[in-house]
Ligand SMILES: Cc1cc2nc3c(=O)[nH]c(=O)nc-3n(C[C@H](O)[C@H](O)[C@H](O)COP(=O)(O)OP(=O)(O)OC[C@H]3O[C@@H](n4cnc5c(N)ncnc54)[C@H](O)[C@@H]3O)c2cc1C
């Protein structure tokens with residue numbers, strides 16, 4: 358069986374800063390990492406490989422340096438990697454990204470299962486998994502937290518929803534997006550790192566994929582970002598210090614008084 | 625004139641309340657743009673009272689499609705229904721809740737009809753000059769807000785963060801049209817089989833809780849969570865956590881509040897050893913009253929709190945718990 362895992366390279370969001378003058382995001386000097394939530398998709402694929410005979414390919418669409426994310430996947434044990442990269446792809450929103458990824462998957466052919474992370478920590482939409490499935494005409498199950506069994510082309514899984522867990526069976530081929538509960542991602546191995554270092558990662562570009570320019574990049578993207586800004590924070594806080602016992606007592610009393618008032622207010 | 629539509633989720637034939645939040649959003653947009661508001665419901669044996677309530681709470685027209693295949697959410701049959709509705713009514717805007725259902729169905733449909741979709745919006749507006757939908761959402765890990773629009777493709781689609789707006793109230797005597805449509809035959813084609821549901825009781829209590837006690841990394845060890853739980857019990861509050869706590873395995877993921885966890889809008893939020901990182905604030909800043917205990921006077925959380933105690937939580941908690949135990953009750 359052939360499995361594809363879609364991984365994205367993202368900026369390390371904890372260190373992202375805003376330039377207060379230009380009101381734009383400062384990307385300079387920000388480290389690029391593999392989307393942390395995609396590590397779970399990789400882990401899920403590797404666990405499936407342990408229970409059946411699978412060949413796993415990691416795919417990433419992005420600039421040339423996204424090969425680093427792919428190499429990380431290979432170091433964890435993924436068999437092959439393909440980079441999907443072309444200047445014409447830049448500026449793609451989730452629609453265009455999914456369209457391009459789906460085209461690449463079709464081109465490579467023969468995948469029975471496509472795994473995605475729950476969402477990418479930069480765009481944070483979680484849309485690419487379901488959109489890619491729609492573009493491929495495949496069913497999708499999102500928020501998968503357990504893969505129970507793969508037998509006779511059917512995947513038995515659970516899915517995390519509001520208030521509990523759904524149990525579902527998916528007839529392959531199909532797409533799933535996974536959440537953290539799927540299992541702690543393993544660390545790269547020494548052998549894996551060596552393999553990643555030597556591996557020649559093929560690139561699929563516009564010419565190879567033969568895509569309509571109207572459907573990719575900025576032209577193919579229905580959405581436009583019109584403004585970015587810092588969220589405002591507006592509240593006035595009554596601060597009490599609790600350095601001594603007396604202060605602590607007074608602070609707690611004031612807090613209880615406030616809670617009581619709030620209670621009265623909304624009752 | 626093309627209308628604004630919301631999708632109302634149902635369970636066992638009853639409309640889920642998150643739909644009423646969408647009606648609040650939808651009414652505001654309808655008013656501003658002079659358009660009508662529709663609501664679509666897919667399910668099996670949907671209660672008539674439920675459909676009427678959608679009208680009482682703001683819909684001008686309700687369209688229901690019913691079939692056994694629609695009893696539980698499944699992306700293939702549901703997308704067939706929504707696409708049929710899009711073909712028939714050509715909506716200008718479609719809003720869905722950013723729930724596990726909305727976040728799956730909307731991208732699937734948006735891809736198929738080449739529509740623009742914005743995820744997890746916290747604010748919506750209509751641009752005065754163009755009448756376009758302005759969709760605002762947190763981006764880059766919640767560090768910034770982005771406003772997005774969709775100039776050419778239709779419908780303009782957005783999922784809306786649950787609990788980011790109040791439910792639309794019922795207005796007595798409000799009238800509207802209820803249409804029951806036959807679901808297209810293509811709903812029969814599905815490659816996913818539903819095999820049951822396992823409820824998680826803890827999960828329910830957090831989202832609906834009126835009061836929430838949240839522990840952050842300041843609590844230091846898993847064992848110390850006990851005292852936070854005690855405080856929560858004394859206050860009749862649910863227990864939430866920051867990602868730092870969940871990542872360390874001290875509480876499970878269903879407790880996580882924030883950008884990558886739950887959004888909550890309780891009447892009372894008490895944060896203990898929580899720094900107030902922007903990603904955490906994204907999930908709780910709409911709480912009515914925010915109280916924080918943190919030893920760092922510069923902690924971010926104090927910027928959004930109504931009341932703060934600057935001190936060591938291990939000194940403050942015992943005093944607080946002691947007083948509550950001695951009957952200085954919160955009614
Ligand atoms: C893409 C992305 C998504 C994220 N999503 C979420 C999310 O959904 N939810 C979330 O919570 N976080 C999220 N985070 C993480 C977030 O950035 C913060 O790291 C996290 O919220 C911090 O948790 P904390 O306040 O418990 O820990 P810390 O930031 O470490 O704060 C601990 C606080 O405890 C105080 N403290 C320590 N000891 C004591 C004591 N004895 N008495 C009193 N106070 C004490 C300290 O002063 C400090 O302020 C996300 C991050 C990213 C990048």
Ligand SMILES: Nc1ncnc2c1ncn2[C@@H]1O[C@H](COP(=O)(O)O)[C@@H](O)[C@H]1O
Pocket residue numbers: 362363364365366392394395398416417418419451454458472473474475476477478480481482483484485486
């Ligand atoms: N450029 C990309 N290349 C490969 N996979 C991607 C890309 N963008 C998104 N994905 C996949 O889709 C998931 C959801 O991403 P997003 O919709 O951007 O939040 C990610 O966790 C990845 O598995």
